[in-house]
Amino acid sequence: QKEVEQNSGPLSVPEGAIASLNCTYSDRVSQSFFWYRQYSGKSPELIMSIYSNGDKEDGRFTAQLNKASQYVSLLIRDSQPSDSATYLCAVNRGGSYIPTFGRGTSLIVHP
Amino acid sequence: DTEVTQTPKHLVMGMTNKKSLKCEQHMGHRAMYWYKQKAKKPPELMFVYSYEKLSINESVPSRFSPECPNSSLLNLHLHALQPEDSALYLCASSTSVGLGEETQYFGPGTRLLVL
Numbered sequence: 001q002k003e004v005e006q007n008s009g010p011l012s013v014p015e016g017a018i019a020s021l022n023c024t025y026s027d028r029v030s031q032s033f034f035w036y037r038q039y040s041g042k043s044p045e046l047i048m049s050i051y052s053n054g055d056k057e058d059g060r061f062t063a064q065l066n067k068a069s070q071y072v073s074l075l076i077r078d079s080q081p082s083d084s085a086t087y088l089c090a091v092n093r094g095g096s097y098i099p100t101f102g103r104g105t106s107l108i109v110h111p
Numbered sequence: 112d113t114e115v116t117q118t119p120k121h122l123v124m125g126m127t128n129k130k131s132l133k134c135e136q137h138m139g140h141r142a143m144y145w146y147k148q149k150a151k152k153p154p155e156l157m158f159v160y161s162y163e164k165l166s167i168n169e170s171v172p173s174r175f176s177p178e179c180p181n182s183s184l185l186n187l188h189l190h191a192l193q194p195e196d197s198a199l200y201l202c203a204s205s206t207s208v209g210l211g212e213e214t215q216y217f218g219p220g221t222r223l224l225v226l
Contacts, residue, residue, distance in 0.1 A: 032212050043201055043220040044154065051212055088153060090215070097142045097161060097205055097213045101153040 003027060004091050006102035013109055019076040021105050023089030026070070031094040033065055033072045038086045038104070048074060079109040114138075115218035117202050123224045124192065132187040132221050134202030143185040144215070145177060146201040154201055160185060192225045199223075 005024045013019045021035075032051050036044035048063040050056045050072065056063045062075040072091075076083055086106050090099040115136045124130050134143065142161040146154035158177040159166040165177065174196075178186040185202060202218040 032214075034214065036217075041199075041222075043199070043217040046214065046216060049212075049214055092213055098144075098156065098159060098166075099213075099215060103153050 003100045004089055004102040006087075006089050006105045008103055009106040010108050011105055013079050013107070015079060015081060015109055015111050017079050017109075019079045019083065019107055019109065021074040021076075021087050021089075021107065022071060023073065023091075023102050024071045025091045025100075027091070027093050027100075028070065029094050030067075030070075030091045032092040033063070034090040034092075034099065035061075035063060035072075035074045036088040036090060037083075038088060040085075044088055076107075079107075081109050081111055083107060084109050115202055115204055115216055117200075117218035117221050119221060120219065121222045121224075123226065124189065125226055126192060126194075128189075128192075130189045132189070132200055132202075132223075134185040134187075134218055135183055136204040136216075136218075137183055138204060138206075138216070140204035140206060140216075141182060142205045142213070143179065143182075144201075144203040144205070145175075145185065145187050146203065146217075147196075148199045148201055148220075158187075189223075192223075194225050197223055197225045 035048040038044045050063040060077045064073045086104040088104045089102040145157040148154045160179040176188045200221045203215045205213045205215045
């Protein structure tokens with residue numbers, strides 16, 4: 001059983017739409033959650049971190065965490081072609097400094 | 112400032128060569144990592160230094176050897192690599208250790224090609 005699961009996609013959305021990316025995790029003591037964006041051939045770039053249940057907004061990005069259901073999601077509003085990338089979900093269990101990565105979801109935003 | 116630097120950006124080496132990858136951070140982070148990433152795969156952890164103590168992914172072959180000269184520097188020594196070792200090698204560092212809000216920041220990576 002994979003510890004952090006993401007749909008590999010690709011997820012294709014039109015420009016201006018809301019892109020919704022989902023991630024589920026199996027370790028109930030997970031404590032911190034991260035979304036990274038990775039363009040092809042580049043390194044992962046941190047775009048959101050979330051530690052408590054609920055929503056956290058930063059510009060066009062909103063992270064949503066539900067620890068009871070063990071999922072974390074990322075919403076991208078007003079999607080732009082420049083948002084086309086792979087989005088990696090990473091999860092840390094409490095007391096750990098070694099995150100577990102999901103396989104990533106490929107997002108394509110078409111004009 | 113959340114910058115992690117890596118050199119070189121690109122490296123081509125033969126199977127008999129010895130080379131080193133370098134990583135540096137000046138954020139006061141006390142954990143530093145080496146990852147290997149193949150195309151369309153997530154980063155795969157190779158080594159972690161936390162407060163200069165090394166943790167190893169047991170599946171990493173001995174032709175890779177890490178070195179942590181001080182808390183800001185991390186090297187990865189390469190020797191007798193195989194073509195399947197060609198990949199993007201990522202260095203990362205993280206904030207607090209074991210306090211629940213550790214955040215990893217990645218360097219730009221070294222693209223390695225083994226011929």
